[in-house]
Amino acid sequence: MFATGGIGGVHRDAHESGDVSADLTALSRIPVAVVCAGAKAILDLPRTVEMLETLGVPVYGFQADEFPAFYRRASGLPVDRRFDDIDALADAVATHFALGMGTGVLIANRCRVRRDAA
Numbered sequence: 001m002f003a004t005g006g007i008g009g010v011h012r013d014a015h016e017s018g019d020v021s022a023d024l025t026a027l028s029r030i031p032v033a034v035v036c037a038g039a040k041a042i043l044d045l046p047r048t049v050e051m052l053e054t055l056g057v058p059v060y061g062f063q064a065d066e067f068p069a070f071y072r073r074a075s076g077l078p079v080d081r082r083f084d085d086i087d088a089l090a091d092a093v094a095t096h097f098a099l100g101m102g103t104g105v106l107i108a109n110r111c112r113v114r115r116d117a118a
Contacts, residue, residue, distance in 0.1 A: 001035070002032050002033070002035070003034070003035040003036070004036045005036065005037055005070065006036055006037055006039055006040045007024075007034065007036050007038070007040075008021025008023040008024070008039065008040065008043070009021055009023065009039040009040070009043040009047075010043060010044045010047035010050075011043055012043065014044060014047065020051065021043075024048070024051050024057075027052070027057045027103065027104040028056060028103050028104070029103070031097050031102055032104045032105075033093045033104065033105045033107060034104055034107065035062075035107045035109050036106065036107070036108065037068050037108075037110060038067050038068035038069050038075065039067075039069070039070065040069075040070045041075075045067065045069055045075050056101060056103045057103050057105065057106055058081070058096060058103075058106070059079045059106045059108055060079060060080060060082075060083055060089060060092060060093070060105060060106070060107050061082045061107075061110075062084075062089055062109045063083075063084055063109075064079060064082060064109070064110045065078060067079055067108050068108050068110035089107065092105075093105050093107070
């Protein structure tokens with residue numbers, strides 16, 4: 001289990017530069033569950049989500065239907081599966097690891113707006 005603010009991903013104009021963050025390669029090779037607030041919004045988010053799919057890294061949303069864009073709660077991109085119950089999410093992650101695919105799991109946990117009582 002690993003938690004971070006936002007992961008890297010496919011950079012804009014990557015078709016010309018080949019600039020893809022090592023985060024994606026690591027997720028495809030290391031069986032780890034990464035909890036994050038999505039990928040950094042400056043990246044090419046559709047290509048990042050597509051690359052995760054290509055690499056066999058499932059994207060689960062915890063109480064979210066959409067892949068968050070780091071500091072934005074939504075990107076318009078769907079997650080592979082939404083979980084509202086933490087135990088069900090934990091079971092899905094355990095099942096993924098039990099399959100022995102060798103890839104990680106990305107758990108998208110959109111940022112929460114804190115509302116202090118006045």
